[in-house]
Amino acid sequence: MSSDLVDLRSDTVTRPDDEMRRAMAAAEVGDDVFREDPTVRRLEDEAALTVGTEAALFVPSGTMGNQVCLRVHASPGCEVVCDAAAHIVLFEMAAMAALSGLQPRMVPSADGLPPLAAVAAAVPAPAPYRARTAILALENTHNMAGGRVFDRSRIDPLLALARERGLRTHLDGARVFNAAAALGVEVATLTRGFDSVMFCLSKGLGAPVGSLVCGARDFVGEAWRVRKMFGGGMRQVGVLAAAGLVALRRGAEPLRQDHENARHLAAGLAELAAYDVDPATVESNILIFRLRAGDAPGWCARLQEKGVLGIPMGPDQVRLVTHRDVSRAQIEKALEAIRSLG
Ligand SMILES: *Cc1c(COP(=O)(O)O)cnc(C)c1O
Secondary structure, eight states: OOOSSSSSSOOOOOOOOHHHHHHHHHOOOOGGGTTOOOHHHHOOOOOOHHOSSSEEEEESSSSHHHHHHHHOOOOOOEEEEEETTTTTHHSTTHHHHHHHHEEEEEEOOSSSSSSSHHHHHHHHHOTTSOEEEEEEEESSEEEETSOOOOHHHHHHHHHHHHHHHHHHHEEEEHHHHHHHHHHHOOHHHHHOSSSOOOOOOSSSTTSSSSSEEEEHHHHHHHHHHHHHHOOOSSSSTTHHHHHHHHHHHOOOOTTHHHHHHHHHHHHHHHHHHTTOOOGGGOOEEEEEEEEETHHHHHHHHHHHHHEOOEESSSEEEEEEEOOOOOOOHHHHHHHHHHHOOO
């Protein structure tokens, strides 16, 4: 992509900057399958500290991180309760079924967090003809809900219910740093109480590759075994962990700018009659809105001719995502391009 394009398709499109590339070039490495890569060790230790768990494990992708966690928490034939628009259901290639023999029990929600009563109803009392429910999986921020953010008052009742029913809990925290930035709290405040947490270095944090699986020491020991089984054992991967460390140490604070940019974009769109957008629901770096005239693919193609990239989400919805490689001036350029579409 040429650099004068404003790429709002995803926060995964960021390029490693000079500081990251220098850290990658200078990284101390070893064979991580033998646990001999000191840079990976450092990344895992610092990630565990940030998330507030005993241990952490570097994995190649968020999808692998989520799927490793589900596999460790449950045996084949169990159910996973989650939101109906969860990433683990919509965008992970049916991996929980294909790799782990698990069945999602999807609960619809208004904003990405399944309601307590619906979750309670989705966990049947043990019966000789019912699958056992093993896991409650939540997502924060929630991608398909437009980056919605859930604070402790929303999370706690669900975790309490899960505990009461004997379920393991998993947080798909691909963007939990965005959630922390939006709420002005520590990441560990939002991850507390989950049996496992996955977060991505390769989204808003800006690293080229990688995610972390975080949990208790025994859990991460098992995750290490399953990561290898899923093909995620990596060798001199300190070159990637080094970029991840730079991203992790920058932390949540810089993401606040991305959130401001997303709100600015939403406010600009809300002034135009062609779009159905509620700026009050834009809480982080994702903006999903409806085109009153429909044809999201056509609209995105016309926008691309003006040098701005977005992603159609179904027939009449578009997703725009802000990130560290999009400046405020480029947000203005994007708004101008959108206005010119009429
Ligand atoms: C991006 C994302 C993931 C992981 O995606 P990968 O592309 O496999 O790294 C998981 N959950 C959510 C909510 C995401 O947005």
